[in-house]
Amino acid sequence: MTETARVDDATPFGHSAVPGIGAVLSAVTLAAMAVPIQRGLEDPVVWGAAAFAVIAVLAFLGSRYSVLERRLAALAALASSVGVVLLSGYAMNQGVAASVTVPGLETSISLVFAGFVTAGLTAGVSMATFYGLTPRALKERSLETATLSIVGFGGLLAAQVATLLIAQPVFIVTDSLSRFELVLISQIGMALGMGGLAIAYIAVMDYDWSFIDLKVPTARDVAWTVGGLFVLFGALFAISMLFQTTGVESADHGTTQQAQENPEILLVLIPAAILIIGPFEELLYRNVIQKALYGTFSRYGAVVVGSVIFSIVHTQAYWTAGPGQVVASLGTIFGLSIVLGTIYERTDNLVVPALVHGVYNAILFANLYFLYG
Structure with missing residues (x-):
């Protein structure tokens, strides 16, 4: 607030x-x-x-x-x-x-x-x-949260629609696509869908292009990037240890399940993590949604609310598991999102959380490739 x-x-x-x-x-x-x-x-x-x-x-x-x-x-x-x-x-x-x-x-x-x-x-x-x-002020904040939650879920929908639009002409030329090719197309669709939605939101809200916080990283930004990676993995380790100690079971991400069957898809996802997943997720969920929340909430409040939205949007990645396992996984996502949101809030530079997010995912994907490849 x-x-x-x-x-x-x-x-x-x-x-x-x-x-x-x-x-x-x-x-x-x-x-x-x-x-x-x-x-x-x-x-x-x-x-x-x-x-x-x-x-x-x-x-x-x-x-x-x-x-x-x-x-x-x-x-x-x-x-x-x-x-x-x-x-x-x-x-x-x-x-x-x-x-x-x-x-x-x-x-x-x-x-x-x-x-x-x-x-x-x-x-x-x-x-x-x-x-x-007052109730009026509470309603204002609730509506803002609901609206930006719709934008967050819209990012998933836009990515799926863009993937389908790209895949259709390809299916006309060839009868089938390998899992490797499907993942490649889905990553391109993610970039176009989430990037397009972010640009559309900026245009509809009548913001100028300076709203996008793309800056050449300073020495301070580099320090935040390196430190952010250590904190992100530290948070993951702490949460994992807490779950292990208390007997909490989390769900496997859909990507982990796919990698077990087709480890070659990780050869797409490792570079895509840095070039697409990190940049475009951070553009939409941090630079657009979290920054938009600054107008209604405090900056730290925006980090928390933005992280709640970011976590809930990830439900679809775990929904094959039971509700208790999904909740545990979303709790992990929330904790990691707090770190990314804080990095963005402290630097006001999209490049920093995008790099931290991308490199973090790339390392996890590389680890999966060593396990299943």
Whole structure:
């Protein structure tokens, strides 16, 4: 959120209405955790998530009725909401779903997953409470996040459409394409699709071309690039060790699954990581989406929100796995995205995160080639 609320946001109404919204969301989260407990679920992780939800409800109510100092209450609500997210995510990863059938529909939903989602939303509301925003200001930020999330998912769609447009003439000439050729075409499609969408967004928003932060790297940028790579791999190692210690299972990326069957595709992906994946993903998700968020959120808030969008967009790369494994993998993506977003925020130079992202992926692809090639 913005570092300071605007004058028309910092009103008594703003200080009470938004905590009220948080209290309602926290109550929904509590209900999602309490129902399976009431039905006999004795998982201590779910009990812990329910306890955190209770704290969040009380914190929001304390702020709503001025029993607790607003910022202190907001921090308590934030910590509790994050606790619910972590514990419910862990429960899902361990196979706890607590599914219920939706009346009138032939489908069921996981109450643990529902609590995970509402707790994530509650964490956002707790930050709005911390800065004393009004419902109008909260709505403005929510709409901005939703709009840029659509842009993020649009990047995937644009890449797929561009790939199909490139592939169609090729299929006319030849009856079939090897996996190597398909991956090559998909990378070209990614560049055209994501690059085209980024340019279209800049044109629609009437920004000039200086909006794209392409600069010759300085010595400071080089230091950020080298340091960023070390931090990125350090973060990956720390997350992997945490998962191993706690017994969390993550999902394999779709590329890993393809590489096991056709390792030759990595000969395309290794250079593409530096020339296409890093530059064009960073152009869209950092230079366009994160930078656009600067106008509504603080710069650090934009890093976090942009990383949430970046993580959710990657769901399709893991969706063959179970929901708990997908959540764990997206958690890893979120952590790595925070690093990339911070690098971009500190340098304001697209070249730096593009290089860090590209080289990072290239090293991972090279490692896969040594394993399966």
